[in-house]
Amino acid sequence: MSDTFSNQNMATLLAALPIPVLLVGGDGRVAATNAMAQALLGSGAALGQPYVSVLRQPALVEAVESTIKDKTLRKARFLVHSDGKEGVYEVHCNPTNALNDGVLVSFLDISDREQASQMRRDFVANVSHELRTPLTSLMGFIETLQGPAKDDAGARMQFLEIMSSEAARMERLVSDLLSLSRVEAEERLPLRDSVALGALLTSVISSLAPRASETAVEIMTDLSEHDLSVRAEADQLRQVFTNLIENAIKYGGAGGKVLVTLSAVEGQPALRGQPGVLVKVKDFGAGIDPLHIPRLTERFYRVDSHRSRQVGGTGLGLAIVKHIVQRHRGRLRIDSDLGKGAEFSVLLPRGDAV
The missing domain is CATH 1.10.287.130 (Signal transduction histidine kinase, dimerisation/phosphotransfer (DHp) domain)
Incomplete structure (x- = not known):
């Protein structure tokens, strides 16, 4: 490859690639790079800089050095930290005849794959x-x-x-x-049935009445907007509200109260401005430390493992709730403070808005 082609067209070729790429010349300096590589590696990834100071991580530096020496394809891992999150890249070091037997270094983001594996x-x-x-x-x-x-x-x-x-x-x-x-x-399957939430909630509360009676918990309701409907799978929504109300009975404390409300809401940003239906399940128990709330819907995550097992919890209930709500194009919100109980809100698109 001629120096004229390298100087005039290399940057254009690298810019067209959909992944971070840089070219290291045989002299060990960065000969070309694209904007994605500069964003990944920082401002230090400038032309003419030694690749050792640009790449920094020993395993990758060693892979590039060895490829320059023996012209053999190598792979390495490159780790980045941003906003408290760790990203993982699979880096390919490909020998090339360009620029005195240089090395084309390309970065493939495998963070999602690594996260799924973990x-x-x-x-x-x-x-x-x-x-x-x-x-x-x-x-x-x-x-x-x-x-x-x-x-x-x-x-x-x-x-x-x-x-x-x-x-x-x-x-x-x-x-x-x-x-x-x-x-x-079933998360991507279409929803075909129209479900009246008022009737569904009444049925769920009726089925849980014996459980509430065992611990002297009073279930209060405000289902005045009884006729609100959503496009849904009835059995899955029943599972959502059974889980939430049952949890409120379990963790709200013996002799306590649980409040279930149903209301219509308009122009919800979370639903892209569509009208929605909001169901809230609130208990008045010990509450949850806000520190735990972001992780409550993770599989097997428990605030109090011993107590959860004592009351029959598996650590999967809220994970199931989250996935069902997502399938129904809705949103789950959890609000709580220690000593003030917990409130679980399910927002769903109304009627044919799904």
């Missing part, structure tokens, strides 16, 4: 942990019943009750895992 690893680890505890408990009780407590009727009944509780816990976990998987699989 999420899968975390998910498997969390599921394994959640199942291991009840399984270990069951195996221990079975061994005891087969051995020392074989002829102890009192111990046998006590152990069987605990084993039943642990088995039920595993059943809830598996059920929630299957539900989450199903919701994620």
